[in-house]
Amino acid sequence: MKLRCAVIEDFQSVATTVVDWSPVTDDVEIVTFAEHLATVDEAATALDGFDIVVTLRERVPFPAELLARLPRLRLLVASGMRNSVIDFDAARRHGVEVCGTASSSTPPVELTWALLLGLARGIVPEAEALRTGGPWQSTLGADLHGRTLGLLGLGKIGGRVARVGLAFGMDVVAWSRNLTKERTDEVGVGLADSKEDLLGSSDFVSVHLALGERTRGLIGAAELARMRPTAYLINTSRAAIVDTDALLAALDAGTIAGAATDVFDVEPLPADDPVRTAPRLLATPHLGYVSRANYETYYGQAVEDIRAFLDGQPVRRLG
Numbered sequence: 001m002k003l004r005c006a007v008i009e010d011f012q013s014v015a016t017t018v019v020d021w022s023p024v025t026d027d028v029e030i031v032t033f034a035e036h037l038a039t040v041d042e043a044a045t046a047l048d049g050f051d052i053v054v055t056l057r058e059r060v061p062f063p064a065e066l067l068a069r070l071p072r073l074r075l076l077v078a079s080g081m082r083n084s085v086i087d088f089d090a091a092r093r094h095g096v097e098v099c100g101t102a103s104s105s106t107p108p109v110e111l112t113w114a115l116l117l118g119l120a121r122g123i124v125p126e127a128e129a130l131r132t133g134g135p136w137q138s139t140l141g142a143d144l145h146g147r148t149l150g151l152l153g154l155g156k157i158g159g160r161v162a163r164v165g166l167a168f169g170m171d172v173v174a175w176s177r178n179l180t181k182e183r184t185d186e187v188g189v190g191l192a193d194s195k196e197d198l199l200g201s202s203d204f205v206s207v208h209l210a211l212g213e214r215t216r217g218l219i220g221a222a223e224l225a226r227m228r229p230t231a232y233l234i235n236t237s238r239a240a241i242v243d244t245d246a247l248l249a250a251l252d253a254g255t256i257a258g259a260a261t262d263v264f265d266v267e268p269l270p271a272d273d274p275v276r277t278a279p280r281l282l283a284t285p286h287l288g289y290v291s292r293a294n295y296e297t298y299y300g301q302a303v304e305d306i307r308a309f310l311d312g313q314p315v316r317r318l319g
């Protein structure tokens with residue numbers, strides 16, 4: 001009898017077509033789920049009777065409570081090689097192997113610039129006005145050349161965002177708690193004296209930090225108040241790094257020129273969430289990792305992980 005594999009969070013219904021699953025289909029039945037599993041009860045009900053689960057990013061947690069309710073589960077494949085919502089200790093106790101895949105930093109870098117440029121030039125309201133017969137030119141675009149781009153974080157993604165900023169002729173500065181001058185010199189950007197200095201001197205602030213206890217709520221009301229009224233904030237990292245209520249208040253009051261975000265405290269975003277109607281906010285439904293090449297990597301390596309597990313030689317083990 002074939003094993004059963006659930007592929008969850010397949011919102012675009014492309015998981016089984018973007019790559020070739022034939023290396024495992026003789027042994028495994030593939031079932032995809034396009035709907036979000038929002039609670040432990042929903043996940044436990046949907047995934048009951050599956051031996052393998054392929055999960056996308058960190059949207060569906062796998063705590064001990066859920067793992068205990070999936071007695072048949074033997075392999076959990078997560079996209080990426082880091083996952084903060086899987087209880088690895090519980091997985092080991094329940095005999096569940098956890099494996100990952102590679103993940104490219106290119107898509108989030110490109111989306112960061114799509115959001116920054118769209119925000120700076122008013123692309124969404126101008127395009128919508130053109131399509132609906134609205135006013136011909138209603139915004140005044142913000143220039144990039146000669147302006148200051150402040151980066152909170154200068155890791156793999158932040159470093160690549162910085163180089164694009166330099167190509168636009170921007171002055172780029174960066175800050176994080178452990179950032180060194182050697183790293184900023186390597187990228188060719190300035191090292192801000194402090195978070196406050198970066199916020200107060202930047203025309204565009206872009207967040208590229210991992211979420212942890214030291215970064216949760218890093219940008220709150222006091223930090224937003226330090227930003228220039230003509231400045232913009234872009235967050236493609238993790239929602240909890242920026243206090244959402246404080247950001248909405250700043251946008252409502254017009255104390256910053258605008259913001260763009262691809263990440264939210266609850267995903268998918270509830271239909272009545274105030275983020276959906278906030279002024280001066282450009283928001284996208286967590287598209288940072290969503291590209292054909294990345295999906296080919298995620299699902300292609302998921303197939304490899306499943307095949308290796310079936311052959312008794314698991315690869316890319318996590319936890």
